[in-house]
Amino acid sequence: MDNKLYFSDHTIQIYNDDILITNCVDEETIDLIVTSPPYNVDIKYGSYDDKMDYEEYLNFTRNWLSKCYKLLRNDGRFCLNIPLDKNKGGQQSVYADITTIAKQIGWKYHSTIIWNEQNISRRTAWGSWLSASAPYVIAPVEVIVVLYKKEWKKISGSGESDITKKEFMEWTNGVWNFMGESKKRVGHPAPFPVELPMRCIKLFSFVEDTVFDPFLGSGSTLIACVKTDRKGIGIEIDKNYCKLAKQRLIEEGQIYQLKFKEFSVIKDKIQKYNTPKSPKNPRNIKFFSKRRKEDA
Numbered sequence: 001m002d003n004k005l006y007f008s009d010h011t012i013q014i015y016n017d018d019i020l021i022t023n024c025v026d027e028e029t030i031d032l033i034v035t036s037p038p039y040n041v042d043i044k045y046g047s048y049d050d051k052m053d054y055e056e057y058l059n060f061t062r063n064w065l066s067k068c069y070k071l072l073r074n075d076g077r078f079c080l081n082i083p084l085d086k087n088k089g090g091q092q093s094v095y096a097d098i099t100t101i102a103k104q105i106g107w108k109y110h111s112t113i114i115w116n117e118q119n120i121s122r123r124t125a126w127g128s129w130l131s132a133s134a135p136y137v138i139a140p141v142e143v144i145v146v147l148y149k150k151e152w153k154k155i156s157g158s159g160e161s162d163i164t165k166k167e168f169m170e171w172t173n174g175v176w177n178f179m180g181e182s183k184k185r186v187g188h189p190a191p192f193p194v195e196l197p198m199r200c201i202k203l204f205s206f207v208e209d210t211v212f213d214p215f216l217g218s219g220s221t222l223i224a225c226v227k228t229d230r231k232g233i234g235i236e237i238d239k240n241y242c243k244l245a246k247q248r249l250i251e252e253g254q255i256y257q258l259k260f261k262e263f264s265v266i267k268d269k270i271q272k273y274n275t276p277k278s279p280k281n282p283r284n285i286k287f288f289s290k291r292r293k294e295d296a
Contacts, residue, residue, distance in 0.1 A: 004017040011225070013234070014222070014245055014246060019064050028072065029073070030072050030073065031206070032076060032200070035081065036192050040057040062104075064214060065107070074151060078148065078149075081196060108152070110147060112146065113175075113176055154206070157209050160207040160208070162207050176199065178195050192220055194227070198227065202228055210230070214234075215236070218245055219244065222234050
């Protein structure tokens with residue numbers, strides 16, 4: 001198992017492995033899955049062919065969804081970021097097809113969140129311009145399908161939520177408006193912003209839960225885990241993207257700084273406990289005041 005471990009620190013683990021064949025994650029140990037799988041739109045990934053026949057792509061989807069189903073606890077949830085549809089290489093109802101496959105596997109459907117990225121590039125083709133002969137209708141949004149395994153009500157975990165009233169009111173509205181992530185800034189061909197897993201994690205999991213991303217990519221899900229005090233496990237088939245995710249955890253997630261801060265707090269507590277009694281120690285002020293009166 002450990003030969004696939006690329007990075008481990010505190011409560012975060014990255015495995016350089018393939019979700020279809022991995023044995024790095026034990027079954028029924030995951031509380032929440034948040035991921036955005038390949039879209040099959042010919043994105044130039046390092047170690048994955050993103051241009052399959054559509055039926056082959058759906059078969060690939062069925063296999064990895066089946067694998068993830070086994071890893072989730074019975075009251076676990078799944079936030080799946082996919083396209084609503086696609087027109088590259090032919091019109092396909094991606095969201096409908098994948099949701100149907102998930103339900104056939106055993107996943108239970110809860111709801112769908114519409115994500116308006118706001119910065120999706122404008123299309124350059126309208127089919128038949130100003131004509132009813134063959135127009136294209138394309139919604140410039142993506143979706144987050146919310147699924148679960150057995151029971152929707154969550155009974156495992158710490159029971160501690162960290163979502164604010166404002167966040168809860170805003171995020172339970174099924175249309176989310178926030179910007180997508182810059183490919184150039186992150187250095188990955190299809191990154192999603194940390195805001196996406198952050199919302200899913202705070203809304204659908206408890207503090208200290210274990211969150212899993214089977215297509216880790218640039219590491220956004222694990223950065224969100226660090227920022228929300230969740231355990232995080234990511235699997236990524238491309239070693240260069242594992243390296244990128246690790247670097248982002250250090251720079252954006254400030255994983256080492258957080259660890260040092262926690263160590264400093266513990267160190268201060270130990271020091272305080274071991275400090276000899278002195279007039280500067282608030283716990284002994286009364287003792288020394290009494291002693292000075294007696295000496296007088």
